[in-house]
Amino acid sequence: MQIKNYLQTIDLTIPRQLQTLVESRRVFNLRNCELSIFESYEQAYDVPLTFNDLVITSMTRGKKIMHLTNKPSFDYLPGESLIVPPQETMIIDFPEATLDNPTQCIALAIDDSYIRETINYLNHYYNSDHEQQNWQLSFHQYHFENNHEITELINKLIRICSSNDKSKNIYADLQLKELLIRLLQSQQLGQAEEGSNNGxxxxxxxxxxxxxxxxxxxxxxxxxxxxxxxxxxxxxxxxxxxxxxxxxxxxxxxxxxxxxxxxxxxxxxxxxxxxxxxxxxxxxxxxxxxxxxxxxxxxxxxxxxxxx
Missing domain, CATH: 1.10.10.60 (Homeodomain-like)
Incomplete structure (x- = not known):
């Protein structure tokens, strides 16, 4: 019953510009990230998808069924996001996609050196002489519902990446760093709660x-x-x-x-x-x-x- 934090509406691709009806892709390249918008307009099963970099994906329309390595399959719906490590192949089903009810999902691939730079910043800034902590992204907590802050940051990144602003690399870098930090903090809370529950x-x-x-x-x-x-x-x-x-x-x-x-x-x-x-x-x-x-x-x- 909890309210979901949905991403902003993204216009669908103009029909005459579609190259395929399954995982049609629009790409926006920036200095430290690449934004892809995927759309599917017909039922399909066992569709593979792999990225060279860590990718954060978020659903905007429709329903997918995701199959990740050594993990149980799950429904993937609007208001939810997924973190996938580099080179891991996702196998995706589109059981309900039609021309009138397409699926749409964004995928934000982030450069590895930028992620390391952000984690090094956290390890330096948030650690003290009395308490050392090794900040790192966990793929144990890979599928989650968006909170308000993460939704707003992804919405901003979509607007920035798809804009024609000459300064968009600068703006995107600022939003990327905050997104990564909030994801790390959210995972940190989940891990701390798990440790607390385990005694x-x-x-x-x-x-x-x-x-x-x-x-x-x-x-x-x-x-x-x-x-x-x-x-x-x-x-x-x-x-x-x-x-x-x-x-x-x-x-x-x-x-x-x-x-x-x-x-x-x-x-x-x-x-x-x-x-x-x-x-x-x-x-x-x-x-x-x-x-x-x-x-x-x-x-x-x-x-x-x-x-x-």
Whole structure:
């Protein structure tokens, strides 16, 4: 029921310019990246696609079924993205593509040296003498729903790459760096959550996330989180955002809404009681946060659960 962050609408290729009805491709080359827009207008199966560079793809229309090496196949839909390493062949099915209902997907191939430069920047800037961390892109978390920030960055890159602006390489480089950093931060949060769920508690991230999960239904004081991180209040806010790309409050609210969804799915659950059980002292604030995170109200969400 969570609202999806869809990419902007991209005009389809003019029919007379189509070279093929399966994976027709428009390409925009820049200094450190290459943007491709793929479209398919008829059913097809087992279509291979390989890039020489790391590629970030995002669906804009229709449905694909993806088959990646040593991974289970999955539906690929608008509002979702995929990270694929260099030289890995994707095998793609187009079970629903027609002239009236084509699939459309963007693929952003990024130069390896630019990725290394960005990761080196993170390793230098976000590491301290007291805590060293090896930032790197993980292909374990390869398929994900877009959040608002990543959607906006990809939308900007599409506009920049397809423009005639003479300065577009400069603008694209800035957006690329932020996109890579936000992806790394998002993956960092996922890995830290996984470690926390598995009982790992050997670093600052796990101490903080463990504390939040254990006290999710209570009032969570920022000072307590700061102490868990062995940082001052101001440094803690800066560190948390650098590591995960969101503020501590945004993370706490996100986890509380995740819990609220589980409780609202139960028959006869009461919105006021759910709000209280999830650590919200004001039900109106709970409703506002729920709507911001999920794109709908708790009441509408609960009704949809009861209809299923």
């Amino acid at each position: 790992a508690d050997g670093n600052r991230q796990n101490f903080v996330l463990n504390y939040i999960q254990e006290h999710l239904t209570e009032k969570i004081a920022v000072d307590a989180l700061s102490r868990k991180a062995y940082l001052s209040r101001n440094l803690f806010f800066k560190w948390f955002r650098e590591q995960f790309g969101i503020t501590p409050l945004e993370y706490v609210n996100k986890e509380r809404i995740k819990l609220a969804k589980q409780l609202l799915a139960k028959p006869q659950s009461n919105i006021y009681d759910v709000s209280k059980l999830c650590g919200f002292t004001d039900v109106n604030y709970f409703i506002r946060v729920f709507r911001k995170v999920e794109g709908t109200t708790p009441k509408v969400y609960q009704s949809s659960c009861n209809c299923n």
